[in-house]
Amino acid sequence: MDFHKKPLKPKEDSDFTKAELTTELASVPVKQQDGEVPALANADDPEGNPIQGASVDDLGSSGEAEMDKILEVVNQKVKSTTLEDKPKRKWFAFFKRRVRPAPKEGPQPRKNRPVVAVSLAVLASLALSAAAYFAFWQNDTQKQADSSSLGSQDLTANSSVDAAAVERLSSEVQAEVDSLSDSQDFDPASLSDSSLGL
Amino acid sequence: MLIHLTRRKAIMLLLAFWGGLLVLATQPVLGNTGLIEPADSEKTTSLSERLKKRKDELKLSLGESAKQRLAGKCAASQAVVKKLKTRDAAARDKYHSAYTKMIERLEIVATKLAQQGVSTSGLANAQQLLTDSVNQYLSDAEAYRAAVDDLANMDCKGDLEGFQATLVTARSLREKLASDAALIKTSLKDVTAALAGIKNSLQAAEAGSGRTY
Numbered sequence: 298m299d300f301h302k303k304p305l306k307p308k309e310d311s312d313f314t315k316a317e318l319t320t321e322l323a324s325v326p327v328k329q330q331d332g333e334v335p336a337l338a339n340a341d342d343p344e345g346n347p348i349q350g351a352s353v354d355d356l357g358s359s360g361e362a363e364m365d366k367i368l369e370v371v372n373q374k375v376k377s378t379t380l381e382d383k384p385k386r387k388w389f390a391f392f393k394r395r396v397r398p399a400p401k402e403g404p405q406p407r408k409n410r411p412v413v414a415v416s417l418a419v420l421a422s423l424a425l426s427a428a429a430y431f432a433f434w435q436n437d438t439q440k441q442a443d444s445s446s447l448g449s450q451d452l453t454a455n456s457s458v459d460a461a462a463v464e465r466l467s468s469e470v471q472a473e474v475d476s477l478s479d480s481q482d483f484d485p486a487s488l489s490d491s492s493l494g495l
Numbered sequence: 496m497l498i499h500l501t502r503r504k505a506i507m508l509l510l511a512f513w514g515g516l517l518v519l520a521t522q523p524v525l526g527n528t529g530l531i532e533p534a535d536s537e538k539t540t541s542l543s544e545r546l547k548k549r550k551d552e553l554k555l556s557l558g559e560s561a562k563q564r565l566a567g568k569c570a571a572s573q574a575v576v577k578k579l580k581t582r583d584a585a586a587r588d589k590y591h592s593a594y595t596k597m598i599e600r601l602e603i604v605a606t607k608l609a610q611q612g613v614s615t616s617g618l619a620n621a622q623q624l625l626t627d628s629v630n631q632y633l634s635d636a637e638a639y640r641a642a643v644d645d646l647a648n649m650d651c652k653g654d655l656e657g658f659q660a661t662l663v664t665a666r667s668l669r670e671k672l673a674s675d676a677a678l679i680k681t682s683l684k685d686v687t688a689a690l691a692g693i694k695n696s697l698q699a700a701e702a703g704s705g706r707t708y
Contacts, residue, residue, distance in 0.1 A: 422509055425512065456607075457611055458607045460695075460698040463608075467690040470600060470601070470683065470687070471687055474593065474680055477593060479673050482586040482590070482676075483670070483672045488576075488579070488662065488669055492575065493576065494568055494571055494572050495564070495565065495568050
């Protein structure tokens with residue numbers, strides 16, 4: 298059915314066939330009880346067109362009664378279609394994939410796309426992550442080196458500690474701390490008025 | 496693949512990254528030794544805030560003659576303080592290294608002894624006191640470093656009272672460092688005494704079992 302193409306020619310009553318009547322009805326907007334006028338749908342679309350399938354075969358034979366019946370059938374169809382339209386839930390739209398509008402024809406204005414900024418942010422994140430991991434790894438390596446140098450043969454992972462090892466540790470630690478000359482290093486005279494020339 | 500990330504995903508990625516960094520940063524720097532790593536007060540506070548705090552704590556009031564004397568000589572004294580700062584940095588590194596290694600060695604040995612079934616309760620108590628002493632030293636050393644740094648870099652003529660308050664604070668902290676070091680030596684004696692007890696028990700066990708390590 299190609300009812301958009303040409304307007305129907307005025308014909309005589311005798312020439313008005315049932316098929317043409319159906320086509321004409323398809324384009325008649327029907328006023329609803331609540332006053333809304335539904336938009337015309339594509340007549341070829343069986344779902345969008347509420348009067349699709351309204352057959353003129355159901356009608357009687359004579360003019361006015363036929364028209365009344367047709368209108369009644371159409372009204373019923375439109376009502377049932379309107380009732381089926383449930384209100385859409387807004388939250389459900391969250392799960393729906395957004396449909397991008399079709400690109401406009403012709404030269405489009407150049408937009409500042411976030412792609413570059415996002416890519417730079419991600420690259421910077423990766424670089425910083427690598428740097429953080431490297432610093433952490435280096436710190437860990439340094440700690441391991443320090444631990445391994447602590448007690449030479451005494452403090453290795455699988456060795457057990459004997460009396461001699463305890464003796465060595467005690468004397469070594471004591472000697473190391475004794476070697477610190479805190480009276481010199483924290484000499485209070487270094488910050489005296491005379492030392493500072495005040 | 497990366498190009499198709501949305502803004503929301505990028506924000507989530509960045510949040511995850513900074514969260515990960517935060518977790519790494521909050522980990523104890525010195526492992527499970529119980530030692531602290533004092534925060535750098537120069538990064539968390541401004542110079543004016545630190546000067547105000549010292550002035551408020553000490554409540555110094557300088558007379559006119561003292562102000563004139565300071566104003567005339569403080570710039571020259573800052574050059575001396577800068578040299579002292581270099582010497583102090585070397586000493587601080589030496590002490591920090593010695594103390595942390597000592598604590599780490601003791602921790603390793605105490606752990607091994609406990610794994611061998613040796614009673615280490617006396618050693619653990621002595622170790623805890625030693626660790627507390629070292630932590631006190633580390634905290635005071637950081638405060639002293641910040642005070643000397645401020646003393647060397649501040650505008651002394653513009654804030655004479657702040658300079659004097661910082662100088663008094665640095666002197667006090669320097670004396671505190673000497674007493675902290677002395678306390679560490681005392682605490683170490685308790686540790687060596689506990690180690691001597693453990694050595695004796697180990698020798699007795701080795702003699703009893705005829706075991707040689």
